[in-house]
Amino acid sequence: MPFAAAEYRERLAKTKRRMREEGLDALFVTDPANMNYLSGYDGWSFYVHQGLVVTLDHDQPVWIGREMDANGAKATVWLDHENIRHYTDEYVHSPVGKHPMDVVATLVEELGFDDRTIGLEMDAYYFTAKSYQRLQQNLPEAEFDDATLLVGETRLVKTDRELELIQQAARISEAAMQAGIDTIDEGVMESTAAAEIYHTLISGTEEFGGDYPSIVPLMPSGEHTGTPHLTWSDAKFEQGDPVIIELAGCRHRYHSPMARTVSVGEPPKAMRETAEVVVEGLNATLDFVRPGVTAEEVERVWREFIAKHGLEKESRIGYSMGLGYPPDWGEHTASLRPGDQTVLEPNMTFHMIPGIWNDDFGVEISETFVVTKDGAEAFADFPRELFVK
Amino acid sequence: MPFAAAEYRERLAKTKRRMREEGLDALFVTDPANMNYLSGYDGWSFYVHQGLVVTLDHDQPVWIGREMDANGAKATVWLDHENIRHYTDEYVHSPVGKHPMDVVATLVEELGFDDRTIGLEMDAYYFTAKSYQRLQQNLPEAEFDDATLLVGETRLVKTDRELELIQQAARISEAAMQAGIDTIDEGVMESTAAAEIYHTLISGTEEFGGDYPSIVPLMPSGEHTGTPHLTWSDAKFEQGDPVIIELAGCRHRYHSPMARTVSVGEPPKAMRETAEVVVEGLNATLDFVRPGVTAEEVERVWREFIAKHGLEKESRIGYSMGLGYPPDWGEHTASLRPGDQTVLEPNMTFHMIPGIWNDDFGVEISETFVVTKDGAEAFADFPRELFVK
Numbered sequence: 001m002p003f004a005a006a007e008y009r010e011r012l013a014k015t016k017r018r019m020r021e022e023g024l025d026a027l028f029v030t031d032p033a034n035m036n037y038l039s040g041y042d043g044w045s046f047y048v049h050q051g052l053v054v055t056l057d058h059d060q061p062v063w064i065g066r067e068m069d070a071n072g073a074k075a076t077v078w079l080d081h082e083n084i085r086h087y088t089d090e091y092v093h094s095p096v097g098k099h100p101m102d103v104v105a106t107l108v109e110e111l112g113f114d115d116r117t118i119g120l121e122m123d124a125y126y127f128t129a130k131s132y133q134r135l136q137q138n139l140p141e142a143e144f145d146d147a148t149l150l151v152g153e154t155r156l157v158k159t160d161r162e163l164e165l166i167q168q169a170a171r172i173s174e175a176a177m178q179a180g181i182d183t184i185d186e187g188v189m190e191s192t193a194a195a196e197i198y199h200t201l202i203s204g205t206e207e208f209g210g211d212y213p214s215i216v217p218l219m220p221s222g223e224h225t226g227t228p229h230l231t232w233s234d235a236k237f238e239q240g241d242p243v244i245i246e247l248a249g250c251r252h253r254y255h256s257p258m259a260r261t262v263s264v265g266e267p268p269k270a271m272r273e274t275a276e277v278v279v280e281g282l283n284a285t286l287d288f289v290r291p292g293v294t295a296e297e298v299e300r301v302w303r304e305f306i307a308k309h310g311l312e313k314e315s316r317i318g319y320s321m322g323l324g325y326p327p328d329w330g331e332h333t334a335s336l337r338p339g340d341q342t343v344l345e346p347n348m349t350f351h352m353i354p355g356i357w358n359d360d361f362g363v364e365i366s367e368t369f370v371v372t373k374d375g376a377e378a379f380a381d382f383p384r385e386l387f388v389k
Numbered sequence: 390m391p392f393a394a395a396e397y398r399e400r401l402a403k404t405k406r407r408m409r410e411e412g413l414d415a416l417f418v419t420d421p422a423n424m425n426y427l428s429g430y431d432g433w434s435f436y437v438h439q440g441l442v443v444t445l446d447h448d449q450p451v452w453i454g455r456e457m458d459a460n461g462a463k464a465t466v467w468l469d470h471e472n473i474r475h476y477t478d479e480y481v482h483s484p485v486g487k488h489p490m491d492v493v494a495t496l497v498e499e500l501g502f503d504d505r506t507i508g509l510e511m512d513a514y515y516f517t518a519k520s521y522q523r524l525q526q527n528l529p530e531a532e533f534d535d536a537t538l539l540v541g542e543t544r545l546v547k548t549d550r551e552l553e554l555i556q557q558a559a560r561i562s563e564a565a566m567q568a569g570i571d572t573i574d575e576g577v578m579e580s581t582a583a584a585e586i587y588h589t590l591i592s593g594t595e596e597f598g599g600d601y602p603s604i605v606p607l608m609p610s611g612e613h614t615g616t617p618h619l620t621w622s623d624a625k626f627e628q629g630d631p632v633i634i635e636l637a638g639c640r641h642r643y644h645s646p647m648a649r650t651v652s653v654g655e656p657p658k659a660m661r662e663t664a665e666v667v668v669e670g671l672n673a674t675l676d677f678v679r680p681g682v683t684a685e686e687v688e689r690v691w692r693e694f695i696a697k698h699g700l701e702k703e704s705r706i707g708y709s710m711g712l713g714y715p716p717d718w719g720e721h722t723a724s725l726r727p728g729d730q731t732v733l734e735p736n737m738t739f740h741m742i743p744g745i746w747n748d749d750f751g752v753e754i755s756e757t758f759v760v761t762k763d764g765a766e767a768f769a770d771f772p773r774e775l776f777v778k
Contacts, residue, residue, distance in 0.1 A: 129517065200584075224464065
């Protein structure tokens with residue numbers, strides 16, 4: 001396991017403190033990142049229903065999932081095996097209306113929490129509307145509260161071991177970014193560049209291999225730099241194309257995302273100038289980061305910096321991140337944007353991804369950083385500049 | 390776009406026929422595969438809320454998603470741009486309680502369907518409990534019905550163009566499986582083998598590159614062959630390890646999954662014998678497939694075959710598949726298992742993945758096949774045997 005059992009127990013204790021503050025007797029954890037955080041569970045099984053039942057009265061959470069994945073749980077969690085339960089395959093995409101939440105409800109009853117207040121991750125990816133409906137039907141005496149971000153908020157401040165894994169992920173990010181920059185060139189297919197990046201993300205460094213990232217490498221090019229979430233195709237890079245590469249190395253599910261911009265061939269003067277503004281703005285904004293400032297104050301530094309250049313950007317410029325599963329490595333708690341009054345503390349980790357777009361091209365240059373005791377430190381060591389191929 | 394607009398219109402017409410049969414006036418489609426099927430939309434944006442609103446009165450569905458992804462929609466869908474709507478970034482992980490479904494509800498009102506019967510994909514991955522709750526609150530006059538599988542059922546029978554894409558995906562699967570078998574050996578790290586497989590999945594063949602598969606390559610080895618959904622680590626393959634490789638090439642989001650089993654070093658006699666049983670059983674079961682038989686009859690052939698060898702397998706041995714996004718390439722409709730009375734028709738496509746496990750090892754050998762007019766045809770052309778390294 002990537003962490004000592006004591007670290008998982010400390011996480012559980014923090015979670016229980018938050019549950020008490022929120023008046024929750026139990027919590028049903030379905031976000032795979034939260035499941036991993038509390039139990040260590042790591043498997044590609046989130047395509048079927050699964051979760052952890054945490055109660056204030058039980059020392060350990062109970063893992064519940066599909067029968068064939070209970071073995072995977074035994075291999076990856078710190079919990080006693082009596083706290084690993086399963087439902088049989090007849091509950092998987094059942095043609096006769098059976099649902100895994102029927103079995104979860106039975107477990108909640110067995111634990112004696114069917115008439116108590118239960119937190120649910122109402123807006124987590126894999127907790128469906130149907131799951132909620134079934135729990136309501138099966139547990140009519142329970143009171144349900146929204147606890148979507150409860151565990152996520154306990155994840156904001158990282159331990160030294162977590163930072164070490166993000167540091168390792170950053171080594172992989174650097175190597176993968178270099179592979180992408182080395183491969184991209186006029187006439188090269190986008191899929192070829194994606195293949196080289198992927199190869200490096202998984203083979204990793206001399207010392208360790210990489211895990212699959214929660215988001216595939218994105219590399220919008222040409223006019224598509226304004227469509228950041230389209231994935232690669234067999235189109236070939238052309239002379240004059242701007243290409244934005246966004247990727248993340250991953251180590252034991254901890255990420256260190258990074259974005260850089262490449263110009264295929266000599267860029268127009270305006271692009272060089274824009275890149276300089278992005279780099280200077282990123283540097284100035286990172287320089288401002290320290291414990292005690294708020295997330296929105298950090299964003300304001302960027303916004304005021306680019307305003308001096310007559311520019312505006314609407315969306316947030318960063319978010320808290322770390323442990324994650326597809327489809328996202330973000331934690332969905334703090335964001336660097338107006339209105340977010342999260343006070344930064346040492347060992348919080350963010351991906352700051354500012355960018356500027358105009359009609360012809362976009363430039364993004366990003367860093368993942370940790371808040372230190374008196375500033376911020378980027379995990380990756382990779383030139384902050386526009387790359388020209 | 391991978392399909393002509395006429396094909397998307399035909400899909401929409403089929404969907405509307407099913408909506409009429411189910412008494413639905415409108416349908417909110419959130420499963421990314423269903424969104425792609427009806428609109429062509431393809432982007433890694435399912436980590437934020439998005440969907441298509443289909444109504445019986447409107448010629449085209451309306452795409453709705455995050456502002457920065459609306460450009461991606463314009464680049465990938467066949468719809469008129471007036472049918473591409475967005476919500477702003479303040480609705481993304483809002484710290485003040487704004488939710489994208491508030492904007493979806495406003496759209497439904499604008500379309501005049503706020504007091505009608507609306508189908509929802511209640512058990513689809515990215516339709517959260519919170520989304521459902523918000524739609525209920527915002528549309529108090531609407532009646533909501535569960536339509537989780539409505540679009541999926543229209544996807545069961547493939548067109549020739551869809552089969553062509555699965556065929557291309559199978560070419561990639563063959564190459565990637567060969568890369569995995571070539572790489573796996575005593576002392577090689579699992580992550581190294583995963584990297585080679587990934588490289589081939591994305592670089593594809595001489596003629597075309599590959600898309601990202603909806604599930605990462607899985608390669609449980611040794612005692613982990615009983616934990617099918619654990620992903621790779623830096624552990625090294627050891628002499629005597631059985632390794633099950635399950636992967637899928639992907640082309641324009643269409644998959645052709647395949648599993649093979651490798652023995653690192655000379656396998657024990659029992660493993661060779663088990664592999665022979667799996668291959669013979671797979672062949673016999675595939676031979677039985679033809680239009681008119683039911684999904685459960687297909688499974689029965691396998692079950693009766695292995696019963697002759699004194700063996701039992703509890704879970705289903707296959708499922709309908711094709712177009713997909715993470716976390717799954719399965720369609721969640723028909724399964725090859727007891728109780729599933731789906732009648733097989735020409736151009737349905739399934740992944741048949743039978744396996745036998747004992748205490749020391751497991752053997753899985755699978756094929757993705759299409760039901761033809763008088764039988765079944767596997768997409769991949771790859772030896773059905775136990776590979777020895």
